[in-house]
Amino acid sequence: TSMIIMTSDQCLIEKLKKKVALLSRSSAETCVQLSRAKLERCEKTNAELVQLGVSQIARMDGPAILKQARDLAQQAEAALSAQDFHAARTHARDSMQMLRILQRSQWREATRTLSSAMTSPYTIAYSTLPDHWQMISKIGRSGKNIESNLLRSGDFEDIDTMVVERWKHEQSAIEGTEAIAELYPRDKKSGDFSLRLLAAPLSRQHMPAHIEGPLVKVTTPPLAVRSGQIVHVTGWVKVSSPITGNPQGATFQDSIMGPGGALHWNTQSDWQKIDMIREVPQSDNLILTLSLNGMGSILFDDLRVIAYTPEPKLYQQTNAAETPPLLESENENSDGFNLLKKLPKLGPFPEKE
Known part of the structure; x- marks a missing residue:
């Protein structure tokens, strides 16, 4: 949300400039901290989804999107250190936007067959998506019970x-x-x-x-x-x-x-x-x-x-370097592939006065 003030009062303009200058540092620091926390949360959840082998978006598109978000977050940190508060906020904002796109895509992947987001207790929040997939796996192990x-x-x-x-x-x-x-x-x-x-x-x-x-x-x-x-x-x-x-x-x-x-x-x-x-x-x-x-x-x-009533999970020894099996419906034309190409391009930074 932006606010536009139209005035010819030069004293008021100077007061506003000083106020903005006072708030710029804390605003930029907050944005950078938020982007850092969001990146850590998304990296953790994406890694869990990859380990479970349930999300082709996490495995195929997650690394590239997370890299872009990580690069933007690092640029935000560098800009903050250089006291370029405008650039710090902008980079942090763009990093969080990339992460929101990843979160939304993985959430839609988990809920596409559900009649409501409230169907599963674990699709209410992004960080609990791995718990949702684990619950679905338990249902699959209940065929005899x-x-x-x-x-x-x-x-x-x-x-x-x-x-x-x-x-x-x-x-x-x-x-x-x-x-x-x-x-x-x-x-x-x-x-x-x-x-x-x-x-x-x-x-x-x-x-x-x-x-x-x-x-x-x-x-x-x-x-x-x-x-x-x-x-x-x-x-x-x-x-x-x-x-x-x-x-x-x-x-x-x-x-x-x-x-x-x-x-x-x-x-x-x-x-x-x-x-x-x-x-x-x-x-x-x-x-x-x-x-x-x-x-x-x-x-x-x-x-x-x-x-x-789920049966106990049977753990099998696997080669860590072995490529996980393809998910059903995973092919080059699937919606999970090339998600990065579908992301909106980030616009250039506006000129700082």
């Missing part, structure tokens, strides 16, 4: 079964509104029913402007899971009418990550897939919570919970 659907009544076809299995339903309708949860036959993804959460004003003239807390909430039965397991929750959701009055909209959360890992919906939509993968830190009960936090309507259907 997959527990069938733990949530048998997640198809919402039988209210009696839901009662027996201890589904819970809470309503907190505010004055002038009604809130319900029901098995709904008129719109479903499959079978005869879906679960509908609905909150509506009793009169259009008294529409609440702001709503706090869920108006209607449904929780699943407690599902026993064991430490070290990986749980994959799937299902379908449809926002049949926009959810207003609360920015939280409708939420779908698990008891492992809580509100911080919740999926959110506000705008009207057709049926869309729900995907949620969680590692179980300790043996406990997993509970899913479906909440409607504003005025509107949302449908859920075909909720399933699959538990994977």
